[in-house]
Amino acid sequence: MATTSKGPAEVTASRGPAEVTAERLRERGERVTPARLAVVEVLAGTEEHLSAEQIGERAEQLRPGIHRATVYRALDALGEFGLVTHVHLGRAGTTYHLAGDLAPRHLHLRCSECGTVLDVAGDILDPVRRKLLRELGFHLAPEQVALVGLCKDCAG
Numbered sequence: 001m002a003t004t005s006k007g008p009a010e011v012t013a014s015r016g017p018a019e020v021t022a023e024r025l026r027e028r029g030e031r032v033t034p035a036r037l038a039v040v041e042v043l044a045g046t047e048e049h050l051s052a053e054q055i056g057e058r059a060e061q062l063r064p065g066i067h068r069a070t071v072y073r074a075l076d077a078l079g080e081f082g083l084v085t086h087v088h089l090g091r092a093g094t095t096y097h098l099a100g101d102l103a104p105r106h107l108h109l110r111c112s113e114c115g116t117v118l119d120v121a122g123d124i125l126d127p128v129r130r131k132l133l134r135e136l137g138f139h140l141a142p143e144q145v146a147l148v149g150l151c152k153d154c155a156g
């Protein structure tokens with residue numbers, strides 16, 4: 001089995017998101033800093049929808065000595081590099097996920113009444129995406145926003 005790969009770094013059983021992110025940073029000529037790795041470790045370790053502040057708190061716990069402001073800058077930088085995505089959740093603010101193959105792709109539904117956020121499969125809008133592309137040449141990118149509606153409890 002060939003184990004050498006010239007392609008971009010990939011997540012495998014033996015390499016977690018932090019290692020892959022470190023490699024992708026190096027590939028881009030960017031610095032691998034403790035704060036950047038801490039952010040990735042926090043995001044890789046949860047399925048919750050954390051705010052920047054919560055990520056800061058957990059990163060500090062993970063690696064004592066890291067300053068909160070450094071964590072926020074790391075979060076911004078990882079976003080610019082395309083390694084972290086953010087989703088606007090209305091009143092609940094903005095939440096962050098690892099990008100692309102570093103985390104399961106999913107979309108968000110937000111209840112406008114109670115604020116609950118539900119995760120749904122990332123391909124759920126693919127038929128719509130294809131139709132818009134075919135008919136309008138429009139590239140739908142629903143990943144950065146939560147789709148707003150009423151949850152089961154509030155609609156009832």
Ligand SMILES: [Zn+2]
Nearest residue numbers: 111114151154
């Ligand atoms: Zn609700």
Ligand SMILES: [Zn+2]
Nearest residue numbers: 049106108119
């Ligand atoms: Zn999510």
